[in-house]
Amino acid sequence: MRTVGLVVEYNPLHNGHVYHFTEAKKQTAADAAVAVMSGYFLQRGEPAIASKWARTEMALRMGADLVLELPFAYAAQNAEQFAFGAVATLDATGIVDTLCFGSESGHIERIQTLASLLTDEPDAFRTALATELARGVSYPAAYGRAAAQLLGDADAQKDTSEPNNILGLNYCLALRRLKSSIMPATITRQKAGYHDTEMTDTRIASATALRKHLLESGNLLTIAPYVPPSTLAVLTDEQNAGRFPVTWDDFFPHVQHTLLTQTPEQLALIHEMTEGLEHRLLTALPQAAAFHELMESIKTKRYTWTRLQRLLLYSMLHITHDQMKQATIAGPAYIRVLGFSDTGRELLRQMKKTARVPVLTRVPKSKHSLLALDVRAAAVYALAYPLELRLREMQREYWQTPIML
Template sequence: MKTVGLVVEYNPLHNGHHYHFQQSKIESGADAVIAIMSGNFLQRGEPAMVNKWARAEMALRMGVDLVLELPVAYSTQPAEWFAFGAVSALDSTGVVDSLCFGSESGDIRWLHRVANAQFEESIQFHELLQSELKAGIPYPAAYGKAVARYVPGTDEIDLAKPNNTLGLHYLIALKRLHSRIVPLTITRQKAEYNQTDITDQQIASATALRHMLFEQQSLEDIAPFVPTSTLEVLRREWSKGHAPIGWEHYAKPLLLQLMNHSAGELAQYHEVTEGLEHRIKQSLSSLTTNTQHTVEDLIGLLKTKRYTRTKLQRMLLRILLNHSKPKLSADVLGHGVPYLRVLGFSDKGRELLRIMKKTARVPIVTKVTSLSEPSPMLDLDIQATSVYSLAYPSASERDLFRDYYEPPVQI
C-alpha cells in the first residue's frame, strides 16, 4: 500500500487543508494517508482551539486514514525540532513512502540545495548566524539572513516564509535520519499562513478563521471556508463549552506560576533565555495596574524587536506546562519520537496499523497504559491534556485524565 505522510495542525481543518490533502494523494500516487498531527498545544506556542480528538475526527472524516499525535515536546518547538519530530514519527512507521507539504514557493529544488548545504551545520554558518543575532533581530530573520550569506543565490525573503522554512527543515530532518521517504511540495493557495483578512470566497487561513470565531463568536460565519464535517464537529464541541479555546483561558494558572517562581526558578524553564526571567518579573509588577491581567497584556509588556510574539508564547507555554530545560534538551529531542500515539483511524488505517506492527521501529500506543516501560515524553502529553482541560467551564476528572480514558477515534 503506497502511503503519503502529512504534517498538520488542523486548527481548524479548512478548505485549504482539503485541497492540500487531495493534491498530496495526486502528487504522490498514494493509496493511503497518514497525518502526524499536533496535540492540544501548537507550534506557535498556542492552545489548539479544539482538542486533539475532535481535530483527529475532522481529519478522518476528510479522508485521512491514520492520525498519529506529534508529542508536545516537539509540537511546540521552533521549525527545526518541530520538523525533526514529525519526520522521525513518519519515518518510524516503516510504511510511509512520501511526505507532501505545502509551501509558498511550490518549488522543492532550491529547498534541496539549501538543505544539502545545511545538513551539516559548519562553524562558518554558526558564526554567520551569531553575527546576525548580535544585530538584535529575531532568530527566524537572523537564520534566513545567515543562510542567504552561507548559500549563495538563496533568497532570504523566500526562506523567511513560514511554510518554506518548515519545508527546508523537513528536508534536513530526512537527510539526518537517512530516511527513504521522498519529499514533495505543493504551492499554498489563496491565503498566506498568517493572513488575517479573507480575499477568497472559499479559502481562508486558519488564522483568519480563528480570528472570526474569537471576535465574532459565530460558527456559521466560517461555514463557507470549512468542510461540512469540520463544522459539525465544531458545533458539537462549541455546545459543550469546549471550543474555541485560546490563551486567555489560561491567564490565571499562568500568572500563578509566574508569581510563585523566583527569577532564578523561571530561568530553569525551556525557552527562558537571555535574561527573560528578569523581564518577566519586571512585567508582572507593571501588569498589576491592569485589573484584567490578560495574557495579551503580558505579551505586550514582554515583546521587543528581538523577541517575536511566537517566541514569547512558546516561553510562557513551557512555564504553564512545567517544561524544564533538561526535559527538552537537544539530547532528548535528538533521539526522535519514542512511540507512535494513535489518535484515530479508518478501516484502511486499521490495515496500516496491522502492517506497522511488523515495520514500526518504536512502540505503537493505542492505550497510554500499554507501554512496557515508562516514557517521560508521553508523561508530558498526558500532563498537557490535563492543563488543556482547565479551559473548560467545569472540567471533570475524566477531562483531566482523558488520555487514560479516550480510545482512538474510529471512522
C-alpha cells in the first residue's frame, strides 16, 4: 500500500486543506494518507481553536486514514524542531513512502537544492546568520538573508522567509539528517496566504482569516462556504458542548498568575527565556489588561509575535530549558495514535512489524518525558473550558481512546 505523509494542524480544517489532501494523494499516487497533527497547542505558540480530538475527527471525515500526534515538545517549537519531530514521527512508522507539504514556491527541486547546501550549515552560513542576528532582526529574516548570501541568490531569501517555504525546507533538511527513505513532494499553496487575515476568495481562505472572522462574528455559519460540511458539523458539536472556541484570552489569567508568582531568576530558567526577556515581561505585565495588550507591549522587530507566544506558553506550563532538552534529545520515543479509518486499521497492523518505536493507543502509567509534557499541556488546555467540564477534560488523556471512523 503506497502511503503519503502529511504534517498538519487543521486549525480548523478548511477547503484549502481538502485541496492539499486531494492533490497530495493524486500527485504521489498514494492509496492511503497518514497525518501527523499538533495536539492542543500549535507551532506559533497558540492554543488550537478546537481540541485535538475534534480536529482528528475532521481529518478522518475528510479522508485521512491514520492520525498521529506530534508531541507538544515538537509541536510548539520553532520551524526546525517542529519539522524534525514531524518527519521523525512519520519516518519511525516504517510505512510512509512520501511526504507532501504545501509551499509558496511549489518547486521541490529548488527546496531540495537549498536543503542539500544547508544540511550541515557551513561556517560561512553560520557567520552570516550571527551577523544578521546581531543587527537585531528576527531569526527567520536572518536565516533568509544568510542563505541568500551563501548561495549568491537573492531569490533564496524569499524561499527561506515565506512561512510554508520555511517549513518545507526544514522538512527536507530533516529527511536528509535522518537519512530517511521518504521522498518529499510539494504542492503550491492556493489563493490564500498563510498570514492572510481577510477572505478574498469565495471558497478558500486561510485558517488565520477563518479564525479571525469566526471570533469577530461569533457565528459558525459565516465560515460555512470555506470549510467542508463535516468540519462545520464537528465544530457545531464542540460549540454546543462548551468546548469551542478556545483562544489565548481564555488563558490570560493563568499567564498573569505564572508571571506574578515567579521571580526573575525562576523565569530565566524557562525554555527560550533569553537575553533578559523575563525582565521585559515583568515590566510590561502590570500595564496589560488583556493578552493582546501584553503581546503588543513586548513585541519588537527582533522578538516576533510567534516567538513570544511560545515563550508565554512555556512559562504557563513551567517548561524549563533542561526539561525541553531532556524531552527532545533523542527524537520522538513513541507514536501516539489519535484516530484511524478501516484502511488506517490495516496500516496499524503493518506498523506493528515496521515501527521503530512503541505505538501507543493509550497513555501508559509510566510515561516518557515527551508524553508527560503532552499530558500536562492537555490538562492546562482544559482550563479554557467551563467549570462543569474541566475535571473530566483534565483527565481526557487517560480515558479517551483513538477515534475510529
